[in-house]
Amino acid sequence: MADSPVLSPAETLTRVDAVSEALARHRYIGSSRIATVVYLAVHLQKPVLVEGPPGVGKTELAKTVAAMLELPLIRLQCYEGLDEAKALYEWKYGKQLLYIQVLKDKIDDALGGARGLRESVERLHGYDDIFFSEDFLEARPLLKALREPQGSVLLLDEIDKSDEEFEALLLEMLSDYQVTVPEIGTIRAAGTPPIVFLTSNNTRDVSDALKRRCLHLYIPFPEPALEQQIIETRVPEITAALRRQLVAFVQGLREMDLRKPPAISETIDWARTLLLLNVDTLDEAWVRDTLNVLLKFEDDVEAVSSQLPTLLRRVNG
Template identity: 45%
Template sequence: MTERSEHTPLDGPESCRRALAAAGYIADDAVATACFLALELDRPLLCEGVPGVGKTSLARALAQVLGGPLIRLQCYEGLDSTHALYDWDFAAQILHVRTLEAQATSTGTALAAAGIEDELHRERFLVARPILKALQAGAPVAAGAAGGRAVLLIDELDRADDEFDALLLEVLSDWSLTIPELGTVRAAVPPVVILTSNRTRDVHDALKRRCLYHWFDQPGPEREREVLALHVPHAASGLRGAVVAAAGRLRAADLLKPPGTSETIDWLRALHALRVDELDEPALRASLSAVVKDAADIPVAREVLGVTGGA
């Protein structure tokens, strides 16, 4: 049986839900439960779903709840260990070698190759990338320091190559990273790890088994209105409802990039900035660029929303 984590500042899913709401994130019971278990069991949480439904913003809210740093690794094709784990400061190493050579010349001594190798791989030349930073944030030297638990956001994992899944699995299995020249860095307090994926490729099964999992659906109209009220509180209630209804019609249409909740938030903010109180045709025409993000979708969206005039 898994022991209760000593690092969880919340006492249950409902407590987690309230804390996330205070941080500006409207979580349903399933999301709150998944987050609580990720904290309680020290397990990564894999969040999959269509873009714009709150996967990335969940990590930001958790960092605010926990009072620790948010460390983000944005994934992309070709991502490798030197950008995800650590690298060496080559320029600083070269300068150091030149300094050693100058000192040797002035003193008439010879440089030992083994000694130079040791000099060049000291910690001061190490460049910590996001994953190493997250482990260091929970290392023993930092465990008693001020600040809360670190949140590591590995964003859009599906954009990275399959090989990256294996690299990630190795680190997440025991919350440690071995640097051959320096030794092993082990997190005394594991970071909270949120992985997001838009499912442009399947995440490796072995990594999925290591994680807790939550699928993010597009929120229903009532919850989306709650989210809009939280993020754009000064907009009229009737306008929020009209935006949610219009976004629903766009999602039901054959769009290449249907709007997520992040787009409806942008849309309502744009309408509020334009001092609009009613989602009529002029308002739709003026604000369509805030919600439609593909040229091929513009004529379809205009037809669905009844926008006939203008460019």
């Protein structure tokens, strides 16, 4: 059967199945629900709140959509204390001071004929707008995303690590794709509004006001068949037998009471590790020596090590 024709970015967005195929061509293997939400986000011009455990492909989804649609990716890593100076805009104070020094000699001309301090101050107020204009505005990620005339993908990564004050700052942008700079006024999207993805690892609940403005997508750990498909896409050199074994082993780990169960990203790293070590079948020695690739806490490594014979019997059964 002939391969499906490669669609342009615009054609990609005409159908949900076309979105799914385009994501797969860019090596992002996901459920039909993911493709549906991407399709709706573009056509409804709604941001997407993507929740789920760490490492299941939330950030990768935004990066893949940007590549798929050939749009710039603008990323903001969220953290506690994030404010508008880092997220939205700030003034180029150095440039303002430089211009003040250059224009210092012109102050006498500007104040010529002024009667008293009050009139001098009033005249100087007339120059305020010069130094608080677009020429002195430093755009940060939110404002940069609005200024892309052909659109962009804006990734607000790990929104749950930010403060509620920052969430409040986002509400205007996520509702109307505009921001307000008090000294200048309202700045709206230059052309096509950005496609916005907010990711959350559920370390805290985001506000209801933020959730109301977003489409919601939860990405869980994948089912075995889907995870095998992901490994086949990302590590195609690995054999089908070993791929089945390692996915079954990882799925077994996720059933255990671990501090951090291995995510898709760890499964991919483990597959690459086994390939690099020329492993063609799982055995206890190789698994024990490479558990640190899958597990990030020593408590988890020790718990799994004691259960290795049982886990491997299930994998090979």
